[in-house]
Amino acid sequence: MTSNTRQIENTIPVIPVSNLTQSIAFYTQKLGFHLEWGGEDGSKICLxxxxxCSLMLAEAFGPSPPQWVWIGVESEELFEEWKNAGAKVRQEPKNWSWAYAMKFEDIDGNILWIGTEPRTNEPYADRIT
Known part of the structure; x- marks a missing residue:
């Protein structure tokens, strides 16, 4: 069955968290996200x-291994912003053939992997022998 009608509106990663209130504070105060909905007393999920660009934070699904989320960015400014805000750096920026990327950890160990276009004037980490 084929259709020219768009079926998928969007995709939103769901990040497992152990404490929704603490995670909302981390994502809004350290990473500059804004709370769209949820997060009120008794809530177990928010956006x-x-x-x-959106992320769902969900406490409702029980313990889970850390998840990874790729976040493509227009410039490297976010690297320094998050680092200066005290977000835990999991990996300093590296230049790969597919992206110039850095990894951060949230308070539950989930990985926020952010990257820009690769730097053309630097060697690629995946091509060094």
Whole structure:
């Protein structure tokens, strides 16, 4: 069955968290996201948004291994912003053939992997022998 009608509206990663209130504070105060909905007393799920891109934070699904989320960015400014805000750096920026990327950890160990276009004037980490 084929259709020219768009079926998927969007995709939103769901990040498992152990304490929704603490996670909302981390994502809004350290990473600059804004709370869109949820997070009130008794809530186990919410939506945070930055620059039109959303993440769901969910306490309701029980323990889970850390998840990874790729976040493509327009410039390297976010690297320094998050680092200066005290977000835990999991990996300093590296230049790969597919992206110039850095990894951060949230308070539950989930990985926020952010990257820009690769730097053309630096060697690629995945091509060094």
């Amino acid at each position: 945070v948004n930055r620059d039109g």
